Amino acid sequence: MVHHPAGGRPTPPRIDPSELRPGRARYWIGGAAIALGGIAGLVGLVIGVVIAARPPDFAGRAGPGESTSFEVGPEQAGSSWPLYADAPGADPASCSVVDPEGVDVPLAPSAVSHSVQNGEQYWESVAAFTPPDAGAYTLGCSDEAATYAVTTGGGAAGTGPGVLGGLGAVLLLPVAGLAVGLFLIITARTGRSRHRRRLLAERGHPPY
Structure with a gap:
């Protein structure tokens, strides 16, 4: 039986913090996870912005009144290919894309x-087309005010791998870091509190 001295509850025995489990290292690991998630998100944003500001790698360009040929690989057929112009307000209706059989796409x-302005260079996505089969295609444009170009399906700089990838990193990595960090911190605090109560009970002090 535990006897309470006159005047209130007994003073609990001192529990050295180093005795408690899990150790305090989990707090530091949780804090580091939160910080690293934020840093990774920032790095992802910077990479996304850099990619978005870079002109696409064009498969073919057609200047005013010109035509150009470009190759569609088997893995690229059936995907959407963006058509770019180097002048604001360009009219893609002046262009035509012809498949290997001579049929308009x-x-x-x-x-x-998506638009890119890098120094004096300007490109803007104005249309898209889907080549049904692999082979050599031709782009021709009659617009005298702009140059048109095509880029590989799904590879437009600043769309999927650029802006969206950067935004995904910005949103997901910090959230993941925060979730992991809070989980470690909360479970450490809860575990240490539970362990402290158990030690107090073992040393003859009733828990409150």
Whole structure:
């Protein structure tokens, strides 16, 4: 039986913090996870912005009144290929894309709006098309005010791998770091508190 001295509850025995488990290192690991998630998100944003500001790698360009040929690989057939112009307000209706059999491939509005201005260089996505089969295609444009170019399907700089990848890093990595960090910190605090109560009970002090 535990006897309470007159005047209140007994003074609990001192528990050295180094005795408690899990150790305090888990707090530091949790804090580091939160910080690293934020840093990784920032780095992802910078990389995304750099990629978005870089002109696409074009498979072919057609100047005013010109035509150009470009190759569509088997793995690229059936994907959307963006059509770019180097002048604001360019009219993609002046262009045509012809497949290896000489059949026109319809142009559609660009699914993703993307523009790049790097020094004096300007490019803007104005349309898109889907080559059905692999082979050599031809792009021809009659617009005298702009140069048009095509880039590999799904590879437009600043769309998937650029801006979206950067935004994904910005949003997901800090959230993941925060979730892991808070989990470690909360479980450490809860575990240490539970361990302290158990030690107090073992040393003859009733828990409150």
